[in-house]
Amino acid sequence: MTNRRLYIAAILAVSLSACGHVRYVPVREARFRTETARSERLQLPLTAAGREKLLAFLRAGGDSDRIGNTLVDPAAETHYGPLLDRLAASAPLTLEDLMEKRTLRPWLAGRVLRQVIDAREESPPAISPVAVGDGRYWWIFYQHQKRLVELLVTLSAEPRKPQR
């Protein structure tokens, strides 16, 4: 192999390793998530109050400091409304809906991860929640006996990749 080929191979190897996917989801600081304390977690199915709270967070662009004072995403209702309606529907969502049937794929088409790191907790979760990404947010679903019972939405912590 020539030096030039070796050089190209080395560059490729470094580039590929830099592109490696992060395989866990951190829960962001209070400002960038839908709850301050665990006791405020959104319950599923969403209640009217829960839906309103979540939509306010999304309209504020995922920054609680802006809720009620500064609008960031005017299209939030249009974009996320049908998803919120589904999450509010009385028919409970299951783990199978989320992971195998991908029922929420029209709105949450990103990766599905089972490693969620929440440094507020005393210990890692016994039963792993399911995090689904939509590019800007991670939607973290908590389950009990395979029924989705709680939801936390947090801004992604992954570095933004510039468009080429």
Place this chain on the structure above:
Amino acid sequence: MHERLLTSLESVADVRLVAALRHEQLGFPNEKDLRVFIPDVHLIGEKRLIEGEFTYATNHPELLTSVLGALAGLRSQAASDETVEVYQLGDFLDLWREAPQPDEPPEVPARIKDDHQDLIEAFLDRRLKAHFLLGNHDFDLYRWPDYAGWERRYYLPDAAPGAIVLHGDYFDWVERLPAPIKQIFVYLFSPRVAPSDYALGPMRALALQSHAGRDYRTRIQLAQPAPIGSLRSPRAEGVPPEWNVQREGVADAANLTFLDSAYQECLKANQEFGLSLKVAIIGHTHHARIAVREAADGSLFTLIDCGAWIENCQAPEDAAPSPNAQIAALSGGEARIYQLAPHLTLNSATSG
């Protein structure tokens, strides 16, 4: 504290004594310090159990859940000057049977746990604060953040340790693959060297190598039920100073598996690292027993093999095998191994 443990276990299970050893040279003399050991569980998902056509599933998961609840209660009620610690000895999640490919993502353990939520929550109950070891069937968990607290060995007690707790697969390597294990010996036995990611690589390679060519459909460790000694009721018949203790030079070779290797490795660790190990506590073989080696100077080395919650065992007086469902306990210079069963269903073997 053995008595309180026994009472707790009897509240949820029928309890029979597999083996016991009370001896001044066992070490661990503190009467207020109880350590409980739960061996191999080998959980896999329900779908995979069927698709993989595996003969064996975890024995009595509901019973094990109840046992863990009883242990959490015992731990919660301990006085401030008492210690109750629970150890799971590795092969808790059977990643290898669930997804027999290396480099599977962390969704694999999550999938197993989804199907056993009551048992998982009982094991990870913060009242219990169980300590976990990595076994050869779940070694890859070390790579994921949820399992950051899972280790390859523990020393007991924390001051002046006389016992080492391992999964036990290391002794497979010692006996079958002597060449590459020097570095791994250091990482497992030295108190001053923690395994780095770099060092864990060769361990992982050996773990993968140990699975080569095996599909585990009809067995994991045992071609036949593990031959345990006569069982006795610890309550009705009492617990003698020695029960079913396997002695080198007397017992069948099957009852002495890993005794010599464990002795030699602990002796080496004592010499090289200034330790005083005289007890090794393991799982892995699925064969519950206490085996001892007495040296010419009268010193005693003890191997406590805690059994399993998968595959079967058979006592000589039993007409049929029983599902392995064992736990071991160490306290006050005495080690015990119990065989558990749901109330009133002793001797019902399971498979599948």
